[in-house]
Structure formats: C-alpha cells, structure tokens
Amino acid sequence: MTPTREMSEMRSANTRNSVESKMAKLFKYVFSTAAVPLILGIPLGILWIRAREDARCSNCKGQLFYIRHGLDNYRETYGSLPVSAVGANGKPLHSWRVLLLPFVDGPKIHKKYDFSQPWNSPHNSQVQLEHFHYSAYSCPSCTRNHAQTNFMALRGKGTLWSEPQSAFDGPTSGVLIVEVPGTVNWMDPADIDIEDAIKTLSTAETKGIFPHRLGTHFIGSTSGTRVIPRDATEAMIRKTLTQRGGDF
16 A cells, blocks of 8 residues: 555545544534433423413313302392393393303493393494403313303203202202303303203213313302313213202
C-alpha cells in the first residue's frame, strides 16, 4: 500500500468516525431533550385530561344539587313540583326549568319570559339570548353552550312527576332528574320517558356516549346527586329509575 493511499484511507476512517460520533451525540441530544419529555408528557397529559373531567363532573354534580335545592324550595312555596299547563297535544307548554328560575338564581329571566307565548317564540328566544351566560342547567362535560341542557325530568306512569303534589311524600326514593346523553334547549319543555331513559342509558356504554367517565348523574326525592355506573345493566338501571325499585 502506498503512503498516499494509506493516508487517504486513514482520512476516510477518521471522517467516518467523526460522522458516527456526531450522529451519536445528535441522537443522545434529541433523546434527552425531546423523547424523554415526550415519554413523560404522555401520562401527564392523560392525568391532566382526567383531572379536568373530574373537575367538570364535580361541577355537574353541584349543578344538580342546586336544582334539587330549588325543587325543594318550589315545593315549599307551591306545594308541588313545577308543572306547566299542557297544550292540545297533552304535552307541557313550558318547561319546569323555566318555572323553577326564581329558585335557581334566574328571577330576572323569569320576569321577562312571556308565558302567553310558545317557549321558542321570538320574544322568549331573545330573552334567553340576552342571558346566554346563565348556566344553572348546563353540564360542562356535555356542552359549552349554556342554552343547552341534558338534565331531564323523568316522565311516565309511576314516576314522581306523574304525581307532582305527592312527589316528596312517603319513605321511598324516586328519581326526579336524570342526566342523559344528548342535549336540548333548556327552555324546551321536552323531557324523557322512563322507558326511553332505560333504553338510552343501557346502551350508552356500547355507544360511548356516557356524559362522564364514571357514568351519569341523577337526583331523587330523598337523596343528593348519585351516579348510574357505566357498566350498569338494563335491569340495574330499571331498578334505579323506577319509584319503588322494580318494574311497573
């Protein structure tokens, strides 16, 4: 091997070693400054998302407790649950949520609301628009639009709302309000029939539409806010939602 060729190969070897050394340093730098924080950031991100949802869930429970307190005060004042007059189709003309407004920090809205007009008339819609920040009926996990709610009265034969004047009497605990997947305008008198609620909640897990990580909330006549677990069976949900803990 000639000296010139030997020196050329030595320079090539040195160049390869230098490149490999630089690549190793670059890989070490990238791994230490990017990959490790990324690896650590994934579980921290998951924990942050879970903590945020838990906070929203706690806020939702507080909203329902506030509504339950408002229903208590309404009953003490009027002797029954807030029930509207019904139209020709047999359905309420106005929502219990509107009737309850003076008892859930909404007396100004209640005074402006015109009960001689439909709930969604231009006038009443404008009233809601003027108070779009009002959020007593909003679950933060389900909507950021305060005009929407997923808190529904549980309607149907044998439910507490079918006997509004005696809803708080007796030793048994019935369900007043249940949180359901999906939302409606809180001025809308729409609620949910008990059979529809059982069907919706029993399939919510497979559809991935439960409002919260642990399940969905409800409030009863003699209890605070409680939870229907995500894995509850249809039989368990029926037992929970019926007035006396069984089928009608």
